[in-house]
Amino acid sequence: MKVLIISSHIPMPDRASGELRFYTLLKLMAETHQVTLCPFNLERQNKEMGVTTINSYLEQLKAINVHLGMTDVLTTLGNEQFDLIIFEFYHTVRRYIDFVRYYQPKARILIDSVDIHYNRLLSKAVLTGKPSDFEYAETVKQLELSTYRQADFIIAVTEDDGLLLKKDATNIKIGLLPNIHHIPEFIPVPPPYTKLLFVGSFKHEPNVDAILYFCNEIFPLLLEMNSNFTLEVIGPNPPESVQALQSDKIFIRGFIENLDECYRKAHISIAPLRFGAGMKGKIGEALSFGLPVVTTRIGAEGFGLSVGVNILIAETSLDFAESILRLSQDNQLYKKLSTNGYHFIKDNYSEEATRTKLTELFNRALVISPKKLVTLIKIKLWLQVIYNRYIGWRFKHV
Numbered sequence: 001m002k003v004l005i006i007s008s009h010i011p012m013p014d015r016a017s018g019e020l021r022f023y024t025l026l027k028l029m030a031e032t033h034q035v036t037l038c039p040f041n042l043e044r045q046n047k048e049m050g051v052t053t054i055n056s057y058l059e060q061l062k063a064i065n066v067h068l069g070m071t072d073v074l075t076t077l078g079n080e081q082f083d084l085i086i087f088e089f090y091h092t093v094r095r096y097i098d099f100v101r102y103y104q105p106k107a108r109i110l111i112d113s114v115d116i117h118y119n120r121l122l123s124k125a126v127l128t129g130k131p132s133d134f135e136y137a138e139t140v141k142q143l144e145l146s147t148y149r150q151a152d153f154i155i156a157v158t159e160d161d162g163l164l165l166k167k168d169a170t171n172i173k174i175g176l177l178p179n180i181h182h183i184p185e186f187i188p189v190p191p192p193y194t195k196l197l198f199v200g201s202f203k204h205e206p207n208v209d210a211i212l213y214f215c216n217e218i219f220p221l222l223l224e225m226n227s228n229f230t231l232e233v234i235g236p237n238p239p240e241s242v243q244a245l246q247s248d249k250i251f252i253r254g255f256i257e258n259l260d261e262c263y264r265k266a267h268i269s270i271a272p273l274r275f276g277a278g279m280k281g282k283i284g285e286a287l288s289f290g291l292p293v294v295t296t297r298i299g300a301e302g303f304g305l306s307v308g309v310n311i312l313i314a315e316t317s318l319d320f321a322e323s324i325l326r327l328s329q330d331n332q333l334y335k336k337l338s339t340n341g342y343h344f345i346k347d348n349y350s351e352e353a354t355r356t357k358l359t360e361l362f363n364r365a366l367v368i369s370p371k372k373l374v375t376l377i378k379i380k381l382w383l384q385v386i387y388n389r390y391i392g393w394r395f396k397h398v
Helices: 016-034 042-049 053-064 073-079 099-102 117-128 131-150 159-170 203-223 260-267 280-288 319-331 329-349 351-366 373-397
Strands: 002-007 034-039 064-067 085-089 109-110 153-156 174-176 196-200 230-233 248-256 268-271 293-295
Touching: 002 016, 002 073, 002 174, 016 034, 016 053, 016 064, 016 280, 016 351, 034 073, 034 117, 042 053, 053 064, 073 099, 073 280, 085 351, 099 109, 109 131, 109 329, 109 351, 117 131, 131 159, 153 159, 153 351, 174 351, 196 280, 203 230, 230 260, 260 293, 268 280, 268 319, 280 293, 280 329, 293 319, 319 329, 329 351
Parallel strands: 002 034, 002 085, 034 064, 085 109, 109 153, 153 174, 196 230, 196 268, 230 248, 268 293
Antiparallel strands: none
């Protein structure tokens, strides 16, 4: 089967959990299908990250047998025929969906939601209480839902996201494809448990809020209980507000290419997220190393984790500090969470577990009849294509 992925960029799997999921999905697809990726903002990505860096990521794609299509998406659409066309994020859709229907009338169009953006914005509005945040969340909601309705099939990352979409946009077809994690060897960690770890890209606003909240409101309480705790903060693009947290107890490390050693040296992973949506990669990744996690309800949503069995959840600053302290002092609880968390991720969110889900999702999508392009829009696009092919190029050349 021929699959086309339309995205603004190529994945950079060592920089954010969403990027890792994107890359791993491409890898799993390419094991059994012919996969082409069209990154229409590759030039901008080169300018932001540097050509050498982006070339290294392009080599990674080549190694997993993912073909790079033209950055001019229309050229790729016009030169090949595809069975499935997947848009990465809803906001890439409006720019191309009519052209996709025009050039690829038999292809099924899928949108990978990654997370439900308006749900994340609404959770922020609930936190801030600002009318402007509620208004913005509602604006994004209407745009996002109208975009999903144009597709044939929507990929949700969590069951909660899927239920929300079914409630807010009836008659759309939804499948689940969660985060995917590499599962390293399980290595038990001996006490004492005083080294805390936070991992997250600081281009993502919830991560900035989470670490500021932890360092300003939770960590001082924890140090009063036990002054031996330290915190490593890892992730690209930390703003000045995060860099200013650096102290003899808090270490702002920025981007680190390989996190394996960081997880092996840490004792407890923290995820004090106060708003967000979808599945939080930092949770699954920590658990995949057998690293116990203390988080919030927002942080844990979507996984199906059980409090006191494979994770600890705290909502107030004091509860969060006390949960970390309890975990650091109770060796049996630590071993329980470590072992159970590791096996939970391995059983549910490993590459092996996802292969079956991906096959089922594609099989469901292929039996759907693709939506038809409205005749008036088809005529308009035909005229535009004729103009570009026979007339417009002359002006570009001049």
